Amino acid sequence: MIDSSLRWVDDRLGIAKGGRTFLDKIFPDHWSFMLGEIALYSFLVLLGTGVFLSLYYIPSAHEIVYHGSYLPLQGQKVSEAYASSVGLSFDVKSGLLMRQAHHWAADIFLGAIAVHMARVFFTGAFRKPRELNWIVGVSMLLLGIVNGFLGYSLPDDLVSGTGIRITYSIVESIPLVGSYLGFFLFGGNYPGNGIIIPRFFLLHVLIVPALIIGLLAAHLGLLVKQKHTQFKGRGKTEHNVVGSPMFPTFMAKTTGFLFMTTAVTFILAGFAQINPIWQFGQYEPFQISYAVQPDWYMGWLDGALRIMPSWEFVGWGHTIPLEVLLPAVIFPGIIFNIFFAWPFIEARHTGDLAYHNLLDRPRDRPKRTGAGAMMLMLMFMVFSASSTDVLANFFQIRLNSVLWFFRIAVPVIPVITYFLTVKICEEMAGAEGIGKRKPPNLVHRSATGEFSTVPTEARPGDGHEELEAVPVPTFIDMVPADLATGPGIRRVMR
């Protein structure tokens, strides 16, 4: 049955040879290689739930009177976008679950990208020949942030409307072309003629996702072509990959992981309320709530805006709002350029142009690890600065003191982090056997009161590494009866 179908397909497409190679493709077993899959699978959740939402959402700023099931809004004049967002939450079965799952999946998607990127960075997996895949990945991060912001803006609620207003002002701050860009994006002076909602919708559901899907295909294609990196270890060299085959072992694990990712997203979606737009109400340009922030992956920009001193350049008949331009345009520009260029910066710095398939331990590369820790700390500090008011309220400190703290801490603490990390790495590199899993020692007290240390044997779990790695066998010598009682049931003791 399988045999004849395969023959039919292979006659026409010739897939057997490459297909068998693909089924034998080896995936490293280390846990850190699963991090990117969180992003991949939450992206699938985003696509699925997103399609559901787009069936009910109406991208229109047209004003109507709300007549849905949420009583406090009854009779209010709202936009169709807002009314349909509340409507798909309350008046479509399972709608609220899907909407919240979509939003949580976006938060998890970008969080997983950050964690995955940190793993790739700290282990040096971006080095030759994988610089291009690093760039593809950073591009997806950038597009993911943009699409997250676009989606956040679509419900046209009070909080997201404030975000759109701020975005307009940031665009406006760019010298020479700022007001043109703003007018072209919004179809006129803010708030425009309501065209921004359909434009954001088109970008959010078609253009940016299409770009992300294209880059994702390139990301995975390059991964297959260039094969995985791996950590140093028994039998692992620059010229092989050791781990589990694509089929069936890896496929089972990753399918299970797909379910796990979906499960965590949906459980959060039902138990942790996210962006309750019905409580925020319709956006009006003259209304505002205190304590509004963008989603976490935009928070670092908001924090940078908050701590920036009020430097505005005025002269020769022109104004350059540096207090906006520097934190919201130049700063993210520099950060992403560093991200994009890092593989080449590092290669130039080290002069290392060789192929690298074996990964570094972070402690063996103190400067790179220090630089990564510095970047993480910088991001964390500016992100924290986006909640100055919430922190001041929570810890009952003066708002002004919190702001001054961050003005000083944002440039200083990352630098301290760098030197501290380099120091720690150097210390760890000097320590013998650090981080190795060691069998425990038994301390034995004899009848005469003498103590002796008895090393225990390696634990069964450790024995996994005892076998030599072998190529996936072409055939398994197996009588049909073995299919039922064969592999998977018995264990050969060794």
Place this chain on the structure above:
Amino acid sequence: MFRGRYAIPAALLASVGIFGLMAFSPSAAQADSTTPTTLASAGGGYTYPTPTTSPTVSASSGYGTANINLPETFIAPGQAIFDASCASCHGADASGTSRAPNLQGLGAGTVDFWVSTGRMPLADSSVQATEKPPRFNRTETLQIAAFVQSKTPGTGVPIPIVNLSAANLESGGSLYTLNCAACHTITGAGDALAGGAYAPSLHLATPTQIIEAIRSGPGNMPRFSEGNLTPTEAHDIAAYVHGVIQQPDDRGGFGLGGVGPVGEGFVGLLIGVGLLMLVCFWIGERS
């Protein structure tokens, strides 16, 4: 150590289970009140609590314009309490000292707000007066208010008779967003203001206190006169705060404190990505 390997998935399942159970208790309680905002339930029970010697109602015309007339018999006991607990700062005739402001002319409603929310008597004069359990019971509070009001009859903020049964939540929501959310936040959680001040949470305020605060503008809060917010509008806001802000429709799960994306970001990263990283630990090798 095979058993040990099961510990991780088991712990994962257990933690999610516990998380789920915790989540269910509020949501189950909410299941039958997912529409808590019918006007009757919002207004019910919040007509003015009757004091022991009942003050009369000044039934002037129009919805929301009725105020409490404090009886003259309240003035003498009120003066006694004032002498004991307030006069040391505000002066025996409530005209203020170097330590505390003049209260004459502020009206019974202002006094009622400060005393009934526990802000007065003040615990610590160096910081903003904080809401705490009130020192005086309802009657005593009204007696103090009657004494202060007796110094300048007919002026200042009266104590309103609040009846929310005819209030309009939609109008209240719009007015709340325009006039209140800039400080108290759209969820009523409150937030830090400039110079160490803060806008308090609205989650414990009674409708009477809300209207008294709107009219008297305690501390840094602006004062909204009747020309600014009509009595009807003030009642609509009180109804919105009581019916919606204080009983938010959190049908999406835990409200996460109503502080918005910062809290959501922490949950998404720590619980969402964190749990999935634990799954990675389970699936993959850890050496």
Place this chain on the structure above:
Amino acid sequence: MSDESHQVPPLTTVSVEDPHLQPYAKHPGRAEAFAAATMVIGFLGFIGFGITYWISDQTQWEAATLGGGMLALGAGVIAWGKYLMAQGPFVEERHEFHSTEAERDAMTAAIVERGGMVVQRRKVLGGLFALGSTAMGVVIAFPLIRSLGPKPATSRQATNTDTSLFATNWKKNSQLVTADGRIVKVADLGVGGVLTVFPKGYEGSSPDQTILIRLAQIGPNDPPFQLESPGRTDWGVQGYVAYSKMCTHLGCPVGLYQELTQQLVCPCHQSIFNVVSGCVPEFGPAPRPLPQLPLKVDAFGNLQSQSGYQQAVGPGFWERP
């Protein structure tokens, strides 16, 4: 791909007893029981979701059943894959995927020599094609970009707020009204009162939003409330002052008025403006004072503007002088 250069691995047949094919689990029976149990739980969870959907549509139950089902099923499949499948370890050789020097040279030669032959022989055609495609690239940007919105008016005298960053709808004698169109009278606000106002006919308009504050109870014949520079005392009336509600930082509505300290705070990025000195920024990122609106009272006691704003409201931009 370049499979030709690969060494084809030999066909290998191994016994089913090969240690590499044995499960990872020491007690496969237990692992199988675990996987079976979780998969049953998963199945029940999905059934539960179906029932929940039909009878109640309760979000928490939906999440618990659907999410719980996925969690259990996923755990079962992972346990199956991790504990019950061939444990390996298996290895795969890496192959150099870059081409040989000869192949590279051939590629370069194809581009340089064939292309050179084509272009060198027909230089004019090459130039014309470059010219034509460049022109197309430029003009196609016109509809793609220029059609998106109007050109910003550069004149400071422009009056249309849809196309000018300088314009507001505040004119001489504009009537102050609230967001729902109620005319604002001088008696409306008490001391410490605050109100968002618009010019009559433009209620809710973004650039026109103005915050009206009463700082003192001053009669028509009393001395005016003295503002500190650069605030203009003669632009206030009877204790009223009015400022643009658009923050000069990023255009958020500056709706947070601290009455005791006479400060306006922007809820977005906490810029703090001093109301009694013409809304000079005292703290935070805002670079400029909030523009002040000149006020007066007409014969009927209604508040009006003496004139429009004397400068562009809102955040900075390149054309702003």
